[in-house]
Amino acid sequence: FYAFILDLHQRSLLTLPVNNGDALFQRFERRRRAENLSRLLGIFFLRVPLVNPDRFLSRTIGLFRWMFTLPAFIAWLVLSGAALAVAVARFDELAAPAVTILNGDNLFLLWAALIGLKVVHEFGHAYATKAFGGHVPEMGAFFILFTPVAYVDATDSWTFPSARRRAIVTLAGVYFESIVGALALFVWAVTEASLLNAFAYQVIILATITTAAFNLNPLLRYDAYYLLSDLLAIPNLRARCQEALAGL
Numbered sequence: 001f002y003a004f005i006l007d008l009h010q011r012s013l014l015t016l017p018v019n020n021g022d023a024l025f026q027r028f029e030r031r032r033r034a035e036n037l038s039r040l041l042g043i044f045f046l047r048v049p050l051v052n053p054d055r056f057l058s059r060t061i062g063l064f065r066w067m068f069t070l071p072a073f074i075a076w077l078v079l080s081g082a083a084l085a086v087a088v089a090r091f092d093e094l095a096a097p098a099v100t101i102l103n104g105d106n107l108f109l110l111w112a113a114l115i116g117l118k119v120v121h122e123f124g125h126a127y128a129t130k131a132f133g134g135h136v137p138e139m140g141a142f143f144i145l146f147t148p149v150a151y152v153d154a155t156d157s158w159t160f161p162s163a164r165r166r167a168i169v170t171l172a173g174v175y176f177e178s179i180v181g182a183l184a185l186f187v188w189a190v191t192e193a194s195l196l197n198a199f200a201y202q203v204i205i206l207a208t209i210t211t212a213a214f215n216l217n218p219l220l221r222y223d224a225y226y227l228l229s230d231l232l233a234i235p236n237l238r239a240r241c242q243e244a245l246a247g248l
Helices: 002-010 021-044 054-068 070-089 091-100 104-131 155-159 163-190 195-214 223-232 237-247
Strands: 045-051 139-144 147-152
Touching: 002 021, 054 070, 054 104, 054 163, 070 091, 070 163, 104 147, 104 155, 104 163, 104 195, 155 163, 163 195, 163 223, 223 237
Parallel strands: none
Antiparallel strands: 045 139, 139 147
């Protein structure tokens, strides 16, 4: 196909935006190798749609709609402040087990906490979308290195005319996660060394450090990136940044 197209170009029957046909073919070969590698690595990053949750969300939104009101936000600030006070008061105890978080005995707890927190996170996006009249047509799991991580299709929120509502939907996952993390901190603080205490500690780490490193990092294409793109009104922000960097 490329030989045919280049032959047309050389006979001036077709104009291509290049002068060097060999360079064009080499570019195509590089892209094809990259696509083949991407397909090979795809088995480690599978996206599996599971259900249409919209009907369930419509039936249960009454239980969660209040969480996107000003009084709920004030209550969240109070909860977060109390959790921060506990964390500061017991910082040495809180920091001490961090080096053992990846010990073999803890890995299953860490895995279970990660899956559960991401389900909570995605329901935050879903309920925020429903609270403002949006539609959530799909929920499923990304299998990242064979670990299921939940996702929802909340793209209907992009049609909301209010930037504030779009921002709330974008941050709702972190909002829900932070509530679970604060409650886990209180559980950790009042329990002795036990399975419950260890599990609560895992949830605290995942809901704070991990969430900040990924979901609140605008350099990765997660919540903070989309929030920044929306607030700046620059679609395809990452692609434009990459093009600008390549230009430099």
